[in-house]
Amino acid sequence: MDLSFNKYHGCGNDFICVDFRGKDADFVSLAKQLCRRNFSIGADGLIVLLDSTVAQYQMLVVNADGSIPEMCGNGLRCFVAYVSDLGLARSAVLTIETGAGVLEASIQSNSSSSMMVLVDMGHAYFNDRLPSNDFLLSNVPGHVISIGSQSFQFTPVSMGNPHCVIFVSDVDAIDLQSVGPLIETHPYFPNRVNVEFVQVIANDHLKMRVWERGVGETNACGTGACASVVAGVLSKKCDANARVDLLGGSLDISFSSETCHVEMIGPATFVFSSKIII
Numbered sequence: 001m002d003l004s005f006n007k008y009h010g011c012g013n014d015f016i017c018v019d020f021r022g023k024d025a026d027f028v029s030l031a032k033q034l035c036r037r038n039f040s041i042g043a044d045g046l047i048v049l050l051d052s053t054v055a056q057y058q059m060l061v062v063n064a065d066g067s068i069p070e071m072c073g074n075g076l077r078c079f080v081a082y083v084s085d086l087g088l089a090r091s092a093v094l095t096i097e098t099g100a101g102v103l104e105a106s107i108q109s110n111s112s113s114s115m116m117v118l119v120d121m122g123h124a125y126f127n128d129r130l131p132s133n134d135f136l137l138s139n140v141p142g143h144v145i146s147i148g149s150q151s152f153q154f155t156p157v158s159m160g161n162p163h164c165v166i167f168v169s170d171v172d173a174i175d176l177q178s179v180g181p182l183i184e185t186h187p188y189f190p191n192r193v194n195v196e197f198v199q200v201i202a203n204d205h206l207k208m209r210v211w212e213r214g215v216g217e218t219n220a221c222g223t224g225a226c227a228s229v230v231a232g233v234l235s236k237k238c239d240a241n242a243r244v245d246l247l248g249g250s251l252d253i254s255f256s257s258e259t260c261h262v263e264m265i266g267p268a269t270f271v272f273s274s275k276i277i278i
Contacts, residue, residue, distance in 0.1 A: 003278050005034075007041065007080050010074030012219025012248020013060075014259040016041050017082040030063050030216055031062035033278065037121045041276060042216050049082065055102045063214035071160035073222015073251075073264055077079040077117040080105045081268035084115065100160020114269045121223070121262040124230045124255070125158040147182045155231035162193045163227035164215070167237055171199045171209045171275035180211025196224045200237050208243045208277070219248030226262045229253040237261065 006017045014148050020027075023192045031046035045063050052058035059079045061072045076096065081091050084107065093106045101122060108116040145164070164183055168174060174197045184197045195211040210221040222242050224234050227242040232238030233255055240255045251266040 004272040004275050005274070006085060007043065008078035008081055008268055009248070009271060010077045010220060010222065010266060010268050011246050011251065013074040013221065014043045014047050014219075015047045015075050015078045016043045017047045017049070017078060018168075019086065021049060021051045027060060027062050028068070031064065032066045032278065034276070035064035036043040039262070044212070044218050045072065045075060046097055047072075047079050047082070049079070049086075050236075051100045053099040054098040057088070057094065058097040061099075063212075064160050065214045065216035068099070069161050069213065071223055073121060073159070073224075073226060074120060074220050074266070074268075075222075076103065076119055077115075077266055077268040080107065080117050080119075081115045084110070085270065091276060098160070101201075106266065114267050116265065117268055119157060119222070119264045119266075121226050121264050122157060123186065124227070124262055125259045125260070132161070132208060138223070145183060145188060146163065147179050147186070150179065156193075157227040157230050159223040159226050159230075161223055162191065163196060163224055164189070164193045164230075165196045165198060165224075165231035167198050167200065167230050169198045169199065171207055174202060174209065176211055176217050178207055180217060184211060184213055185229060194221060194224055194227075196221070196228050198228045198232070200232070201245070204239045204242045205245070206232060206238055206242055220246040220251070222251060222264055222266065225251045226253050226255070226264055229255050230262065 034041050035043045048060040050058040061075045069184045104120040105116045157163045184192050192213045194213045197209050199207040210224045212218050229242050245252050254263045
């Protein structure tokens, strides 16, 4: 079977986008096959376009290891670019069904290879349970997690998917390959967790590295950038409107502490399109 696909990246977080409307497939096996770097197309994840009964489109994200996250911010922007490139976007504002609910995205600008997209990321959530299977955790920033001889103070944030945000003085000094997988699979987080190490550059400027659940260290994580600003506001480390620098680029995040509502603006860049035999 020939499978047509487009590849995009959002700040270096790359995805293979495929259209499976009206079709069915084993998307877990497909993601594992296609996302293997050096052996196939290679990507952080597979994004599938499906029909929706509650929105204009449905987006399914499958990580490279076959796990299915509730939400992916960079992936959502790439999904918008893919839908637009397929000629399906009839307006600049799109509604998209995700595992975190129906979200709204709007195209801010569009060039031949890159698109700027504003995404309504919905609400950040918290509660008083730790650990918690649904990760709607306490917004108290003083939780402590111990990894070997190291202890980290963290703020748990849910952007529809789970995040453990840790503020440090120097993100580049963190041995993310060692501590990332240990925090991801810590007993605090029964469904595993995305881990963000964040450095405050200025009140409106953060620098972030991320260990993504089911992927490892990636160049960017949109929901992680949102969670970092949310945690920064809660712990009085940054403003409600902040730029977040990631390994692959920057995202602009806005957070309302009154409504817990988050918006994100960032790029989605077309890489190439082709076919592969599966």
